[in-house]
Amino acid sequence: MSDELDEIQAIFFEECAEGLATAEEGLSAMAAGDVSSEVIAGVFRAVHSIKGGSGAFGHAALLAFSHRFENVLDEVRGGKIEPTPEVTKTMLAAFDLLSDHVAAAQGQAGLPNDAEMLAELDRILETKGASAGGAAPAAAAPAPVAAAAPAADEMGFVPVVVELEDFDADPFGFEPVGVSLEDFDAPAPTLGGWIIRFRPSRAAMANGAEPMFVIRELEESGARVIDVDSSALPDLRDLDPEEGYLQWTLSMPAEIEESVIRDCFDFVAPDSVIEIEREAQPEPAPVIEEAPAPIAEAPVVEAAIAETVAATPVAAPAPAAAPKAAAPAAEGKAHEAAQTIRVDxxxxxxxxxxxxxxxxxxxxxxxxxxxxxxxxxxxxxxxxxxxxxxxxxxxxxxQPIRQAFSRVPRMLRDLATETGKQVILETTGEMTEVDKGVIEKIGDPLTHMIRNAVDHGVESPAERIAVGKSPEGTIRLSAEQKGARIFVRVSDDGRGINRERVRAKAVEKGIISADAILSNEEIDQLICAPGFSTAETISNISGRGVGMDVVRSNVEALGGRVEIHSTPGEGTTFTMALPLTLAILDGMIVRFAEQRYVLPLANVIEAVRPEAGQVQPMTPTSEVIELRGSYLPVKRLSEMFGLAANDPRDPEDSLVIIVDSEAGNVGLMVDAIDDRREVVIKSLDENLHPIRGIGGATILGDGSIALILDIDALLAGTSHNNTKYAPKGIAA
Structure with missing residues (x-):
């Protein structure tokens, strides 16, 4: 039983993660100005779901905080609290604490101190009347009932119907005192009982909800079923077991608190019919006892009471057709939700x-x-x-990479507030799909790159104006698929990398020697070295030298790489090249230096058997191939892997495979092409340090092992001007 409970609780925490992501996206949209009812309702539902589950599993602190947070969201949803920027900012801060509470419930962090935030939420609730525009106008008084003139009794007296408002003076000369019924200390009117209507939605039934559990819980609190509407129940052949057809109407004693009733519906899908309202009570008519009431007056009183009751709106059970007519859109969404399943x-x-x-x-x-x-x-x-x-x-x-991008807008607003800079975010490619494992692991690298761009890249408004730029900096976040890889880029239009300062800091920290000769690309890569930072002071944003080092380590652990391109005065672009999938790829089996390797077909353009003189040396260490009037650099894979002793020097005895890479089109010289195969990628990270140029290994049909080449990483730093292959540890 304990294992089952742990499994169910694990599902709850997965739902918490989804709910937090939904709430963060909605709150970010509200902070950006979108305060539509759909956005607010989405945030409310997410927090409501977290609250309901936390109570079921006994997470008292999470339950208490989420309940208070939900109260504020409920008032905002109902229009009683205006979602001003100040209120939205408070709710964003409350969301942070809610995330901390979820982490504490999972045992991943300590219990957060939420006293100050709870007080702030209470303050917002206390001022809801003012934000809603003052007290609601009083209800209009019921129209007077016009009764028929009473007939004379057997003694000849005609009874007169007297209204208190008609007293101007007493017939005996006594001046009446201005007295109204409101002036008497009459006992408080008795509140009517509760009327509850409940009909589970399709989504609730599909999720395994049992309506009778809810009914029994209500009955334990004193409710009783007074009606069951089964008019929507179809014929047996049309019956859908995942549809809710019955609607229960229950009566609950007046002394039961509404919160107790609502707690019974915590685990019911929010699109179900749940109506809770007070029973309408007829107001007692004033009675004036001066003499025994004449017999003839009874019909008048009865007629007045009858008309009063008839004029009083009484909440009747909703007709069966109403839910059907109002629910096509909701039913479509519920049906869509019913077709999904959660898989570990x-x-x-x-x-x-x-x-x-x-x-x-x-x-x-x-x-x-x-x-x-x-x-x-x-x-x-x-x-x-x-x-x-x-x-x-x-x-x-x-899954769409939008899940990783969704946290960036809010992060940027916080960073802009902390640094005093003005930043605009532009995003493209949010719907690019990538492996779930990749999305989960790029969160930290993305965070560090954004923080680095704001703190080090974008200038202050005064600096930007001084150099002729707009006071607002721009950060562009994009994702695109190219072959078997996805490229995530973070670029800014800031000051760019100060290479002289970076080099001086690297020499000062002993990362490179003072006489080291480095290209611009190699200097840019120095910012990814462990412990490297150009910040003068340590702040909440930077200065500890761990940011870009984390970026490179995490990306390389995924089999990817980090590229940095910077132009002084114009900006910097950080690119994460990540594997699109982590499983199977189409490959070309090639052989060089008596070994077999797998070349991803996604990079291959064509294969060429060179003719005499088609491959020509440019320098003692570089060669080019003439191909249809163009010259492309040629790289011998055997030399790049230090196997040159077994490499035939005659190009006519080799094949040149033209590949597409981030460095451009490059020719790779191999001995032969053995086959074209689908291969299974086996990671080497568990047993080896990430090896640049090697994306993994695979098992071939004969049982032998072949290494899979990572072309983009292998040729990083190679361009049409034939830049040398950068040594390991300088370029990523």
């Missing part, structure tokens, strides 16, 4: 590994069977089905 990432990883093993077995069969036997066992069809399975599994893991 570990299960997806296991499935992905099994697909990888299936690919390897297919490769073994391909090597061992003759072409005729391959056709007989339909090996090509098996390969096609395997590829479709792999594509579908990868699509399950792929």
């Amino acid at each position: 990432l570990l299960k997806l990883d296991l499935l992905l590994n099994l697909v990888g093993e299936l690919v390897i077995r297919g490769s073994i069969l391909n090597d061992r069977l003759s072409p005729r036997d391959q056709e007989r066992v339909e090996l090509p069809e098996l390969a096609r089905l395997t590829r479709e399975i792999q594509d579908n599994v990868m699509s399950l893991r792929a």
Whole structure:
């Protein structure tokens, strides 16, 4: 039972993470000026879900704080509190504490001190009347009831219906005192009981909700069922077990607090029908006892009471057609939600590994069977089905990178406030899909790059105006897919990297020697060295020398790399080149220096068998190939990996594979091309330090191991002017 509870609680914390992401996105939109009812309702639902789950699992501190936060959001949603910038700023700060409470409930952090924030939330609640525009206008008095003139009784007396407001003077000459019913200390009117209507939505039923649990919990608090509307129930053949057809109407004693009733619906989907209201009570008519009431007066009183009751709005059970008519859009959303299922990432990883093993077995069969036997066992069809399975599994893991981008707008606002700088954010490519594991691990690198851009890149408004720029700096955040990689870029239009200062700091800290000869690109990469910082003072933003080092370490751990391009006075661009997937790729099996390697097909443009004189040396260490009137640099892979002793020097005995890389088109010289295969990427990070130019390893059909080349990392620093391959530790 404990294991089951732990599993359910783990699901709750996953929902908390999703709810926090939704709340942060909504609050950021509100801070940017979007205070639409949909945005506010989205934030409210997220916090409400966290509150409900925290109570079920006994996280008292999280429950108390989220409940107070929810109260403020409820008043904002109801229009009683105006979502001013000050209120939104407070709610953003409350969101931070809510995140800390969730982390504390998970045992990942200590319990935060929320006393000051709770007091601030209470202050907002206390001032809701003023923000809503003052007290609500009093309800209009009911129209007077016109009764028929009473008939005379058997003694000949005609009864007169007297209204207190008609007393101007007493018939005996006594001056009446201005007395109204409101002046008497009459007992407080008795409140009517509660009427509750409940109909579970499709989303609630699909999530396994049991309506009778809610009904029984209400009955334990004193409620009783007075009506069940089953008019929406279809014929048996049309019955959908995931649809809620019944609507219960219950009566609850008046002394029960409304909060107690609402607590019973904590785990009910918010799009369900949940109506809680007081029973309408007829106001007692004033009674004047001067003499026994004549018999003939009874019809008059009864008629007045009847008309009063008829004029009083009584909340009747909603007709069955009403929910149907009002719910097409909501029903569509609920149906869409019902088609999703939560799957543990570990299960997806296991499935992905099994697909990888299936690919390897297919490769073994391909090597061992003759072409005729391959056709007989339909090996090509098996390969096609395997590829479709792999594509579908990868699509399950792929998610828009917007999840990582969503935290940036708020981060920028906080940094701009702290630094006094004006910054505009531009984003592109938010819907680019990437592996879930990659999204989870680029959060910290992205944070450090944004902080670095604001603190070191963008100038202050006065500095920008002095050099002819607009006072507002611009930070551009983009993502794009290119081949088997995704490129995430953070660029600014600031001052750029001061290379002289960077070099001097690197010499001062002993990172390089004073006589080291470095290119501009190599100097730029020095800012990623451990402990490096050009900040004069340590602040909350920078100065400790860990930011860009974390960026490079985390990105390299993913099999990616970091590139830095800077132009003094114009700005700097940081690029994270990350693997799009972490599983399977199409590769070309090439051989050089008597070893086999895998070259990703996504980078290959063409393969050329050079003719005599087509490959020409430019310097003792560089060569070019003439190809259709253009000259491209040629790199011998055997030399780049230190295997030149086994490399034939005659280009006519080799193949040149033209590849596309971030450095441009480059020719790679190899001995031969063995095959084209789907290969399974096996990470080397667990046993080896990340090796530049190697993206992983794979198992070939004959059981041998081949290294997978990372072309972009291998050629980083190589360009058409044939820049030398940068030594490890200088370029990332």
